[in-house]
Amino acid sequence: MVAGSRLIRCGDCEGISIRLPEWPRDDDEVFCPGCGESLGTIGQLRELLVAALSDEPDSFSDNDN
Numbered sequence: 836m837v838a839g840s841r842l843i844r845c846g847d848c849e850g851i852s853i854r855l856p857e858w859p860r861d862d863d864e865v866f867c868p869g870c871g872e873s874l875g876t877i878g879q880l881r882e883l884l885v886a887a888l889s890d891e892p893d894s895f896s897d898n899d900n
Contacts, residue, residue, distance in 0.1 A: 843883060847872045853880070 861878035
């Protein structure tokens with residue numbers, strides 16, 4: 836799994852979509868629908884997403900609407 840510029844993509848075909856199991860668990864693998872390459876586990880993907888989101892400013896903190 837390649838992470839960069841807040842984009843997670845397949846290291847083989849450069850695809851940017853993922854295929855998830857119907858009822859994902861942390862140890863289930865995530866696959867590229869373009870080439871079928873494993874992109875890691877749900878847990879690894881979650882860690883990347885949490886890290887990327889924690890770097891974002893909280894744009895909703897001042898929005899009471």
